[in-house]
Amino acid sequence: xxxxxxxxxxxxxxxxxxxxxxxxxxxxxxxxxxxxxxxxxxxxxxxxxxxxxxxxxxxxxxxxxxxxxxxxxxxxxxxxxxxxxxxxxxxxxxxxxxxxxxxxxxxxxxxxxxxxxxxxxxxxxxxxxxxxxxxxxxxxxxxxxxxxxxxxxxxxxxxxxxxxxxxxxxxxxxxxxxxxxxxxxxxxxxxxxxxxxxxxxxxxxxxxxxxxxxxxxxxxxxxxxxxxxxxxxxxxxxxxxxxxxxxxxxxxxxxxxxxxxxxxxxxxxxxxxxxxxxxxxxxxxxxxxxxxxxxxxxxxxxxxxxxxxxxxxxxxxxxxxxxxxxxxxxxxxxxxxxxxxxxxxxxxxxxxxxxxxxxxxxxxxxxxxxxxxxxxxxxxxxxxxxxx
Amino acid sequence: xxxxxxxxxxxxxxxxxxxxxxxxxxxxxxxxxxxxxxxxxxxxxxxxxxxxxxxxxxxxxxxxxxxxxxxxxxxxxxxxxxxxxxxxxxxxxxxxxxxxxxxxxxxxxxxxxxxxxxxxxxxxxxxxxxxxxx
Numbered sequence: 001x002x003x004x005x006x007x008x009x010x011x012x013x014x015x016x017x018x019x020x021x022x023x024x025x026x027x028x029x030x031x032x033x034x035x036x037x038x039x040x041x042x043x044x045x046x047x048x049x050x051x052x053x054x055x056x057x058x059x060x061x062x063x064x065x066x067x068x069x070x071x072x073x074x075x076x077x078x079x080x081x082x083x084x085x086x087x088x089x090x091x092x093x094x095x096x097x098x099x100x101x102x103x104x105x106x107x108x109x110x111x112x113x114x115x116x117x118x119x120x121x122x123x124x125x126x127x128x129x130x131x132x133x134x135x136x137x138x139x140x141x142x143x144x145x146x147x148x149x150x151x152x153x154x155x156x157x158x159x160x161x162x163x164x165x166x167x168x169x170x171x172x173x174x175x176x177x178x179x180x181x182x183x184x185x186x187x188x189x190x191x192x193x194x195x196x197x198x199x200x201x202x203x204x205x206x207x208x209x210x211x212x213x214x215x216x217x218x219x220x221x222x223x224x225x226x227x228x229x230x231x232x233x234x235x236x237x238x239x240x241x242x243x244x245x246x247x248x249x250x251x252x253x254x255x256x257x258x259x260x261x262x263x264x265x266x267x268x269x270x271x272x273x274x275x276x277x278x279x280x281x282x283x284x285x286x287x288x289x290x291x292x293x294x295x296x297x298x299x300x301x302x303x304x305x306x307x308x309x310x311x312x313x314x315x316x317x318x319x320x321x322x323x324x325x326x327x328x329x330x331x332x333x334x335x336x337x338x339x340x341x342x343x344x345x346x347x348x349x350x351x352x353x354x355x356x357x358x359x360x361x362x363x364x365x366x367x368x369x370x371x372x373x374x375x376x377x378x379x380x381x382x383x384x385x386x387x388x
Numbered sequence: 389x390x391x392x393x394x395x396x397x398x399x400x401x402x403x404x405x406x407x408x409x410x411x412x413x414x415x416x417x418x419x420x421x422x423x424x425x426x427x428x429x430x431x432x433x434x435x436x437x438x439x440x441x442x443x444x445x446x447x448x449x450x451x452x453x454x455x456x457x458x459x460x461x462x463x464x465x466x467x468x469x470x471x472x473x474x475x476x477x478x479x480x481x482x483x484x485x486x487x488x489x490x491x492x493x494x495x496x497x498x499x500x501x502x503x504x505x506x507x508x509x510x511x512x513x514x515x516x517x518x519x520x521x522x
Contacts, residue, residue, distance in 0.1 A: 049474065051514065103516070176478045177512045186481050261474065263514035271514065273474060338481035342474045343494040 218250025
């Protein structure tokens with residue numbers, strides 16, 4: 001028996017919706033079967049909490065007197081984009097600061113703002129007839145800003161590579177520190193709790209989907225960049241390589257610094273840990289069978305990050321159950337595996353979203369547009385010549 | 389006979405005292421310097437392992453404290469700040485001895501007695517939640 005978004009929302013309003021996490025649902029489906037479970041459960045919550053570099057914030061500071069058209073902008077020493085209108089800016093999560101480098105970057109400023117801290121705003125301008133001020137040096141808090149919202153162009157990757165280092169030197173990557181001679185493997189996923197692995201064909205997640213975003217209620221605003229829905233899939237539809245991604249939007253003023261945190265990857269750069277939870281409405285049996293997926297049935301590849309080329313060698317296809325076991329066997333050698341994204345925090349977020357829905361504080365939003373399947377990603381060709 | 393790892397911190401005015409000799413002669417303690425650091429202001433920290441009778445170790449520590457030397461019982465020179473740690477697991481990737489590992493519920497646990505003080509975890513932690521005491 002199929003359900004509609006409206007029917008589920010009515011149940012949420014009455015406090016009658018059955019909401020479970022994507023980990024809990026596995027046992028329910030095993031016990032009751034897909035058909036009965038699909039009738040019983042209304043919403044399955046998924047979540048992830050990991051480093052997502054392609055993140056940042058749009059901020060509007062309000063006008064000073066006399067006003068300025070901000071050109072060069074720094075916040076706590078971190079450069080923000082000055083190519084928007086007078087007092088609008090975009091602050092990228094990975095932008096390092098002039099004084100502390102990657103140890104304090106855009107993501108740290110964002111996290112400090114959400115924590116309510118005062119930040120140092122410095123701006124310069126050439127001065128115009130309508131914006132005569134040439135310099136500005138002040139302190140602002142999140143509450144002082146007109147608008148402040150995260151707009152993250154690429155978050156919650158649907159599946160990602162596991163990383164290994166086949167060289168004889170230690171390497172420092174966005175997949176953490178990789179020890180020489182295949183000394184360790186790192187991976188970054190919430191696995192069977194991960195949002196896009198529970199809806200592999202994006203049957204319920206699309207433009208407009210309401211989500212848990214950094215502790216606030218945010219939305220999926222667009223397909224994420226490098227959206228690779230045409231990736232190889234198994235016969236059920238689960239991606240075998242990095243697949244879809246999402247662009248997310250949400251109000252920083254409603255966020256919690258616990259779920260948005262600045263991060264540093266030694267020798268690589270600044271990144272941002274982003275907490276995202278996505279509810280999946282159990283509209284029918286097909287969707288229920290998708291969310292019942294287990295780590296043993298989700299696969300990725302162990303990629304050699306020491307090869308300085310775009311196409312890196314793929315050493316082995318492994319399941320997330322193998323990665324979570326603590327070691328993976330490669331060429332007869334047992335290699336230690338370590339996570340990079342926090343399953344503990346992801347579970348907390350799935351639980352928190354679960355509570356919101358049960359309390360009738362969060363309702364499902366049906367996508368206003370689905371994302372294309374069969375989308376591929378292009379590389380960048382380096383062309384010779386000074387002009388063309 | 390017991391062995392204990394302690395971290396000593398010397399304020400500038402304590403420099404130049406015959407601390408080592410006192411510990412050996414008066415309190416009959418064996419000790420092994422594991423790590424030492426002195427900054428530009430002649431403030432120093434010393435990580436030592438002391439061996440001796442329990443009563444002697446205690447008396448030796450009292451002697452050190454009387455001479456304004458900070459004494460801290462430690463197992464490991466790295467400390468995990470629980471408020472900053474998100475249990476991502478990045479530090480466990482570089483901890484070859486298993487001093488940092490994930491529990492069954494995917495929380496980070498620090499078995500400080502296993503730590504060999506390679507300090508690689510300090511660099512590996514994206515939250516900068518792991519601090520070196522020296």
